[in-house]
Amino acid sequence: MSILIKNGQIVTAAETYIADIYVEGERIVAIGEDLNYDAEKIIDATGKLVFPGGIDPHVHLDMPFMGTYSSDDYETGTRAALHGGTTMVIDFILQTQGDTLHNALKTWQQKSQGKAIGDYSYHMAVTDFNDNVAKEVVQMIEEEGISSFKTFMAYKGALMIDDGQMVQLMKVVKKHGGLVTVHATNGDMIDSLIAKNKALGNLSPLYHYLSQPEVTEAEASARFSDMLHYTGCPGYIVHMTCEGALNAVRIATQRNQKVFVETCTQYLMLDASLYEKDFEGAKWVMSPPLREKKDQAALWSGINQGLVQVVGTDHCPFMWEQKKMGKGDFSKIPNGHPAIEHRMELLFSEGVHKGKISLTKYVEVSSTNAAKIFGMYPRKGTIAIGSDADIVIFDPKKEHIISVETHHMNCDYSAYEGQKVTGKTETVLLRGQVAIENEECKLNAGNGQFIPRGKTSITVI
Numbered sequence: 001m002s003i004l005i006k007n008g009q010i011v012t013a014a015e016t017y018i019a020d021i022y023v024e025g026e027r028i029v030a031i032g033e034d035l036n037y038d039a040e041k042i043i044d045a046t047g048k049l050v051f052p053g054g055i056d057p058h059v060h061l062d063m064p065f066m067g068t069y070s071s072d073d074y075e076t077g078t079r080a081a082l083h084g085g086t087t088m089v090i091d092f093i094l095q096t097q098g099d100t101l102h103n104a105l106k107t108w109q110q111k112s113q114g115k116a117i118g119d120y121s122y123h124m125a126v127t128d129f130n131d132n133v134a135k136e137v138v139q140m141i142e143e144e145g146i147s148s149f150k151t152f153m154a155y156k157g158a159l160m161i162d163d164g165q166m167v168q169l170m171k172v173v174k175k176h177g178g179l180v181t182v183h184a185t186n187g188d189m190i191d192s193l194i195a196k197n198k199a200l201g202n203l204s205p206l207y208h209y210l211s212q213p214e215v216t217e218a219e220a221s222a223r224f225s226d227m228l229h230y231t232g233c234p235g236y237i238v239h240m241t242c243e244g245a246l247n248a249v250r251i252a253t254q255r256n257q258k259v260f261v262e263t264c265t266q267y268l269m270l271d272a273s274l275y276e277k278d279f280e281g282a283k284w285v286m287s288p289p290l291r292e293k294k295d296q297a298a299l300w301s302g303i304n305q306g307l308v309q310v311v312g313t314d315h316c317p318f319m320w321e322q323k324k325m326g327k328g329d330f331s332k333i334p335n336g337h338p339a340i341e342h343r344m345e346l347l348f349s350e351g352v353h354k355g356k357i358s359l360t361k362y363v364e365v366s367s368t369n370a371a372k373i374f375g376m377y378p379r380k381g382t383i384a385i386g387s388d389a390d391i392v393i394f395d396p397k398k399e400h401i402i403s404v405e406t407h408h409m410n411c412d413y414s415a416y417e418g419q420k421v422t423g424k425t426e427t428v429l430l431r432g433q434v435a436i437e438n439e440e441c442k443l444n445a446g447n448g449q450f451i452p453r454g455k456t457s458i459t460v461i
């Protein structure tokens with residue numbers, strides 16, 4: 001298939017200009033003014049923005065968690081992502097404590113192969129570190145194209161590792177050119193606050209929020225950064241929510257450390273007042289929880305300061321019936337919310353349209369930086385000759401309203417019900433194939449490819 005995209009305003013992390021793009025097979029072959037190719041399909045992009053396909057490096061598809069499974073699988077999740085202009089996701093493989101990384105890898109391959117519609121890769125979550133796992137970490141980097149290792153400083157007894165294991169993991173990962181990523185909250189502090197609130201009979205979703213105050217995240221972010229400093233390993237803090245945690249990274253960057261930061265759409269635009277809606281607040285029960293307006297302001301400015309490099313979603317949807325597992329006990333509400341579909345549109349509307357970030361910054365945080373940090377640039381994350389033709393044609397003026405009635409995620413509520421958005425994904429190409437056109441997904445399950453990643457190309461960012 002060959003496609004010619006005419007007259008769009010191309011946006012990369014570096015610049016924006018009007019030109020044509022010619023795509024042949026899976027790749028971008030030419031970019032220039034008035035290109036003259038005999039293409040099978042011509043798309044007129046006059047008045048439209050043309051972005052590299054979005055990359056969401058934080059999603060949980062078909063994940064076993066808190067006694068149930070997240071409700072989007074690889075098929076429904078990557079389809080919804082494509083509808084919103086995200087052409088690639090990075091999901092998390094969870095090692096079962098006491099079992100091997102390779103067994104966990106097999107389980108996730110079964111979840112994704114033949115099912116994914118969009119492209120994907122995996123982070124490997126190390127939940128139990130020992131000498132054998134250390135050898136497997138090296139094999140993941142050298143043989144499996146998995147170069148990022150997720151750790152949890154919370155969820156004790158299920159996913160959490162202790163500081164001793166963390167330091168050992170960092171040493172191995174550093175030596176072999178990988179990256180350690182982290183859910184940075186102090187699990188012991190949170191567990192004691194949960195126990196205290198339950199003993200007092202404080203059982204509504206509001207107490208999920210009150211059991212994870214800012215200090216629990218700031219402390220863990222600082223401790224993680226210090227362990228990185230001690231081991232010399234590069235690191236990445238996922239789903240950062242607050243000013244205190246960001247200040248910990250500010251100190252680390254003053255020591256010239258590589259500590260990358262991801263925030264998520266919801267932490268930039270939603271706040272903790274949503275937990276005051278009685279049990280409806282369960283819709284936004286996630287960890288860490290939503291915070292305050294002052295934290296939103298700190299995160300937006302963190303993006304512009306270059307302290308926050310990536311905006312993901314932590315997409316981890318549960319049906320309302322699943323959320324009700326925690327009716328009468330907030331600690332049993334499955335943590336997570338549906339978000340994969342609307343990241344690009346929300347970030348454009350709240351960020352670019354409202355003047356908080358520039359167009360080039362938008363592309364940086366929604367696509368390019370994730371590709372660079374996670375070792376797949378420039379194949380992914382930019383519009384350049386030779387790159388995969390993952391391309392979003394976006395109408396910056398079109399207004400629409402987010403609703404469960406129209407979204408494609410397998411979740412029976414929307415976290416943004418009724419929200420007006422300016423800017424809409426119109427056409428999406430995935431490796432040169434038309435994925436989304438006229439609000440329809442044109443690709444089938446099994447089309448998505450696993451993208452093996454190189455050693456983290458941390459020197460390019």
Ligand code: URP
Pocket residue numbers: 060183285286287288314316335336337
């Ligand atoms: O609430 C959340 N974030 N659920 C998914 C698991 C995690 O901690 O990222």
Ligand code: ZN
Pocket residue numbers: 083084345425
């Ligand atoms: Zn949409």
Ligand code: ZN
Pocket residue numbers: 183238239287288
């Ligand atoms: Zn997390």
Ligand code: ZN
Pocket residue numbers: 058059060314316
């Ligand atoms: Zn997560």
